[in-house]
Amino acid sequence: xxxYRSHVLVCGGTSCNAAGxxxxxxxxxVEIKKAGxxxxxxxxxxxxxxxxxxxxxxxxxxxxxxxSKVADKxxxxxxxxxxxxxRIVDRLLFKDADANIITSLDDIGFxxxxxxxxxxxCGIIDPEKIDEYIAFDGYKALGQCLTQLKPxxxxxxxxxxxxxxRGGGGFPTGLKWQFAKDEDSAQKYVICNADxxxxxxxxxxxxxxxxxxxxxxxMAISGYAIGADMGYIYVRAEYPIAVxxxxxxxxxxxxxxxxxxxxxxxxxxxxxxxxxxxxxxxxGEEMALISSIEGFRGEPKPKPxxxxxxxxxxxxxxINNVETLANIPQIVLNGAEWFSSMxxxxxxxxxxxxxxxxxxxxxxxxxxxxxxxxxxIYDIGGGIPDGKQFKAAxxxxxxxxxxxxxxxxxxxxxxxxxxxxxxxxxGGLIVMDEDNCMVDVARFFLDFTVDESCGKCPPxxxxxxxxxxxxxxxxxxxxxxxDIEKLERLGKNISISSLCGLGKSAPNPVMSTLKYFRDEYExxxxxxxxxxxxxxxxxxxxxxxxxxxxxxxxxxxxxxxISGDKKEAHLINQNDCIKxxxxxxxxKFAAIDKK
Amino acid sequence: MIQVDQKLMxxxxxxxIEEQKKKKGPLMPVMQKAQELFGALTIDVQELIASELDxxxxxxxxxxxxxxxxxxxxxxxxxxxxxxxxxxYVKNIEKIMDKLVDVLGVEPGETTPxxxxxxxxxxxxxxxxxAPVIMVDDxxxxxxxxxxxxxxxxxx
Numbered sequence: 001x002x003x004y005r006s007h008v009l010v011c012g013g014t015s016c017n018a019a020g021x022x023x024x025x026x027x028x029x030v031e032i033k034k035a036g037x038x039x040x041x042x043x044x045x046x047x048x049x050x051x052x053x054x055x056x057x058x059x060x061x062x063x064x065x066x067x068s069k070v071a072d073k074x075x076x077x078x079x080x081x082x083x084x085x086x087r088i089v090d091r092l093l094f095k096d097a098d099a100n101i102i103t104s105l106d107d108i109g110f111x112x113x114x115x116x117x118x119x120x121x122c123g124i125i126d127p128e129k130i131d132e133y134i135a136f137d138g139y140k141a142l143g144q145c146l147t148q149l150k151p152x153x154x155x156x157x158x159x160x161x162x163x164x165x166r167g168g169g170g171f172p173t174g175l176k177w178q179f180a181k182d183e184d185s186a187q188k189y190v191i192c193n194a195d196x197x198x199x200x201x202x203x204x205x206x207x208x209x210x211x212x213x214x215x216x217x218x219m220a221i222s223g224y225a226i227g228a229d230m231g232y233i234y235v236r237a238e239y240p241i242a243v244x245x246x247x248x249x250x251x252x253x254x255x256x257x258x259x260x261x262x263x264x265x266x267x268x269x270x271x272x273x274x275x276x277x278x279x280x281x282x283x284g285e286e287m288a289l290i291s292s293i294e295g296f297r298g299e300p301k302p303k304p305x306x307x308x309x310x311x312x313x314x315x316x317x318x319i320n321n322v323e324t325l326a327n328i329p330q331i332v333l334n335g336a337e338w339f340s341s342m343x344x345x346x347x348x349x350x351x352x353x354x355x356x357x358x359x360x361x362x363x364x365x366x367x368x369x370x371x372x373x374x375x376x377i378y379d380i381g382g383g384i385p386d387g388k389q390f391k392a393a394x395x396x397x398x399x400x401x402x403x404x405x406x407x408x409x410x411x412x413x414x415x416x417x418x419x420x421x422x423x424x425x426x427g428g429l430i431v432m433d434e435d436n437c438m439v440d441v442a443r444f445f446l447d448f449t450v451d452e453s454c455g456k457c458p459p460x461x462x463x464x465x466x467x468x469x470x471x472x473x474x475x476x477x478x479x480x481x482x483d484i485e486k487l488e489r490l491g492k493n494i495s496i497s498s499l500c501g502l503g504k505s506a507p508n509p510v511m512s513t514l515k516y517f518r519d520e521y522e523x524x525x526x527x528x529x530x531x532x533x534x535x536x537x538x539x540x541x542x543x544x545x546x547x548x549x550x551x552x553x554x555x556x557x558x559x560x561x562i563s564g565d566k567k568e569a570h571l572i573n574q575n576d577c578i579k580x581x582x583x584x585x586x587x588k589f590a591a592i593d594k595k
Numbered sequence: 596m597i598q599v600d601q602k603l604m605x606x607x608x609x610x611x612i613e614e615q616k617k618k619k620g621p622l623m624p625v626m627q628k629a630q631e632l633f634g635a636l637t638i639d640v641q642e643l644i645a646s647e648l649d650x651x652x653x654x655x656x657x658x659x660x661x662x663x664x665x666x667x668x669x670x671x672x673x674x675x676x677x678x679x680x681x682x683x684y685v686k687n688i689e690k691i692m693d694k695l696v697d698v699l700g701v702e703p704g705e706t707t708p709x710x711x712x713x714x715x716x717x718x719x720x721x722x723x724x725x726a727p728v729i730m731v732d733d734x735x736x737x738x739x740x741x742x743x744x745x746x747x748x749x750x751x
Contacts, residue, residue, distance in 0.1 A: 015724040018735030052724025199680035202721035237627070237664060238720065240733070273618070276627055278662035279718065295622030296654075297661040313619055356682035356723035363724055394681065430681045444684055454661070580693070585741075 004042040006083060008032075009059040011123065013048030013209055014202070014241055015363075016055035021045075023072055024056055031079040041083050047210015049123035051110050052363040054094055059123075064104040068094040097360055097382045110361050110380055115342065115350050118166075118203075118326035119366045122210030127245050130252040133213040139258050141332035142217050145224055146266045154225040155181060158328070160336035162348030167193055167284070167321030168399065168425045169501070170347070170414040176318055179308035180226040183316035188228035190219050191312065191319040193289060194235035194242070197281040198397030199448065201428030203352040204322035206364050208235065208242035211326065212249035216272065218320075218328035220259065223270045226318060230271055234289055237276040246274055281398075281452035285500045286319045288454065299456045300500035321426065323352055343369035347413035357394075357430035360385050367412075374408040377431060388433040391532075392516070396425030398445045398452075399505035401512025402438060421512040423505070437534035438517040439524050443471040445509035453502065460503030463494040467510060477537040479525035488514060533594045536579045543570050546591035553583035553592065604632045605643060612647045622648065622658060626665060635669040663718075671706040671713035673751050675699070676730040680719030688727040692716070694741040695729070698748050712748070 010016075010025045028043045049057050054068035058078065065088050067078065074092055081087045094102045102108050116122075125132040133139070145154055159174030180188060192215055196204040208215065219231045235243055250272055253259040261269050275293050282288045283298040290312050292298040311317025327349060331339045340348045347369040353376065356362045360382030367376065373393055377383065384390050392402040401422035403410075410416050414424050432441065446468040455461045467490050470483050491507030498504045514521060523529045530538040543553075549567040561577045564570030572583070572592075584592040611628050615621035625644055626636060633640050636659045645652040659665045677692050696702060699712050706713040722728050725737025729747075736747055 014720075014735075015722045015737075018722050018725055018728070018737055052722070055724060196721075197718065199684075199719035200682045200723055201719070202723060205721050238718065275620075275623065277664075278623065278627065279664035280662050281718070292623060293620050295620040295658070297657050354723060356726060357685045362682070362726070397681070428681065430685060432685055436685050441685070444681070448679075581690070 002039075002042075004040060006041045007061045008041060008043045008078075008083070009046050009049075009061065009123065010043060011047075011049045011055060011057040012045040012127075012241075013052070013055075013123075013206055014239070015048070015052035016057055017241065019055045019069075020072070021056040024058065024070055024075055027072060027075040028058075028079065031076055032083065035079055035084055037079070037083055044126045045128070046124060047122040047127050048206040048364055050114075050119070050206075050364040051094075051108070051361060053361050054363075059105060063088065064106065065089075066094045066102060066105045066108065067092040109382065110363070110365065113371070113375060113380055114366050115368050116366045117330050117339075117350050118207060118214075118323045118352050119210070119364070120330070121214065122206060122364075125211065127210055127212055128248050130213060130249065130256060130258075133211070137333060138213050138329075139217055141329035142220050142224075142258065143264055145221050145332060146264045146268055151181060151225045151227065154221065154332065157332060157336045158225075161331045161339040162336075162343070163324065163327055163331060163339065164347060164414060165321055166323035166327075166351065166426065168396070168423065170424060173320065173324055176308060176320075177222060177226055179306065180228075180316045180318045183309060185316050187230075187313075187315045188226055189312045189315055189317040190223045190226070190228045190231040191289065191293070191317060192219055192231065192233040192235075192322060192325055193284065193286065193319050194233055194239075194322050195277045195284045195289060196236060196239075196322070196426060197284045197452075198399075198426050198428045200354065200356050200394075200430045201397060201426050202354045203364060203427045205236075205239050205242050206354075207322050207326050207352075208239070209245055212242075212245045213253065214326045214329055215246075215322055216249055216253055216259065218325035219272065220263065220270045221328055221332065222318060222320065222325070224268055226316070228318075229269045230273075232273050232275050232293055232312070234275045234277060234283070234293060237278060243274065243276065250274070280454070281448075282454045282500070282502050285502055287500065289319065290317065297454070299454045300502075302499060323427070344411060344413045344416075346415050351412070351424070351427060353427045353429045355381050355429050355431070358384055358388065358433040358436070359431040369413045370411040372409050372411055373403060376412075376429065377408070381431065384431065384433050388435065390431070391434055391436060392432045392438065392441075394422075394430040394432065394441070394509075395428065396423040396505075396508070397428045398448045399423060399501065399508055400425045400428075401508045402432070402441065402516065403512075404516040406516075421508070421515055423508070435532055435534065437475070437530050437532040438513045438520050439471065439530075440475050440532075440534055442510045442513045443468065443475055446471055446506070449502065449506040453506075457497075457499040457503060459494045459497040460499070460506060463490055463498075464503070464506050466490055467494070467507065471510070474521065474524045475530075475535045475537065477524070477528050477535070479521075481525070483525055484514065484518070484521055539579055539594050540574055541572050541577060541579060541581070541584060542593050542595055543572055544591055544593050545569065546589050548589055548591070550589075552586045552588070556582045556586045558582065608632055608640075608643065609647055612644070616648065622650070622655070626655070626658060630665060635666045637667065637669075671710050673712050673732055674715055674730075675712055675748075676715050676717040676720070677703070678718075678720045678722075678726070678728045678730070679716045680721075680723065680726075682723035682726040683719075683728055686726045690741045691727050691729060691739055691744060694744040695748075698745050712751070
């Protein structure tokens, strides 16, 4: 094996890829060769580092120098200064919110509070090389399971660990496996649910892109534990990099004899197949997902029978989320006690969150259960940008709710989030500030649900549509007395009478915003005002006395609604104004108010 | 020439179907392959799939109309996908969409008359760190302002 004095890690996650990391990777190799350093320095393309905001990210080891927002033109300097002369390029180093230069990864606030189990290899290994995974104890847990443990012993470890499903429901994983093991059937199946549909969530994608073998290993372990020899990975087609890395990983694992026939010479067979989704959110629901793999419309079915009894092709089946699976090898290696020592009474271990929206450090993070939202948003996330006020944190995507300031100190776990009207969901965490209208956010999620409702059961198909119509009316300034009560009644009925999780949770965004931001609804309906200044129909653009009459707004107005002579205060004709906001964007003197 | 292509593509699809038939639940992979080959699942393509897999046409049509990635009509040369995820939404993707509608002269979901662009609202693209984001074919453009839009489109 070749030994290198320095490793340059380039993030190859979707976000950094989009920001230009493939070119940087290529150019680093070219420049390193030019400098004659190719035997001393190795460039590695890894999975997601997590701090997407700072992408494209390049880390140079052994120093751990964290270069952020690297551009093509910076590559030569990194090679000639840092790699050749050991002079760190200060201007490219990551700077924290107070503009302090951070020299090492370990000093970045974003990483300090994290505990990485599911993400342990993301951003460290090359996901396209099985040897790197093996070097980090990869497939060791599978080896132990097959050669030293009986299936029931594995189940006991998973049960004792307290691991609960990370896809949203939070069902105890060990129990799910036990149900499937107890079924008497010659054919059973294992499914990995990688149909990550929540808008604003990208945890599963990052694990698949950064550490695909961990998922394969866990699936083989679960297959051995319940007696299945076949597994399916159902992954979104919108994730081309993840799919490609999974394909490479499966091929390599088969080559090494870690998948396929007679694994580790134990007589255990396990094969895997990738199935692509085709853009249907409801397929994240387990029964719908099964229908989709079978080749039908992705419509849920009533339960029972549960998938563990009658699942894929009517055989006992377990379905686990990507993040849940990524925890399994570590639990086997380190023991149930190690895992259950982290977290809260009812929720053990860690949770990965995708932090986005109005927050300084957007990206991916993994924290012990029980961390508070305040710690996530302010200590890890770096707070709200542009000096704006925090308004709400949205968890659980279209199934979850908005959490206001007063609940920011709630320690996050499955049960605490439910108790404040939201839910864990798969881990999307979107931060909103004073400029976001909560009625419109509720409308946004309902719009999504209406679009994605499969149409099988009437409460969801018709009920959510009626709720959306009311919300559309309210944001258009046509809300009437009684709308709030109607929304509440509809929401309650849809929740109790829908067939699957999608319908049952669809009213959550409305119910939680009604609970915490009722005043905004009332302002829209009674006062015909949008307090956040977002809803177009309720806004007027008005020129204030800061106007110097430069005429920039007049030029940019698409409807010629602005009048006024040079160097005189201008005026917007409200009848002609289409409220596009172009004038406000153009004005350099803050002379236009949105009221 | 086009007819020759059509014939070759049909043959390729038929041999793919033969391969998939050995597996359980072949319909989705077959339809994904067909869409990749033909660009859309037109009625005659669906009929071919139904007869080769020996299943009712209604099943094929049911699946084709259920999933948003299947299209019954051919799309433009370039697909402009506009992310409608939450992170992009709270960062004003609407303004980017308005600008695209303006620049391309078509409404969301439509294709330009010269068949060059199809404007598509899409589910979360998962690059929330770069919000607001659009994707033209496989190329992602992030941290956008409405003023960036025209420049991106001109490049195609």
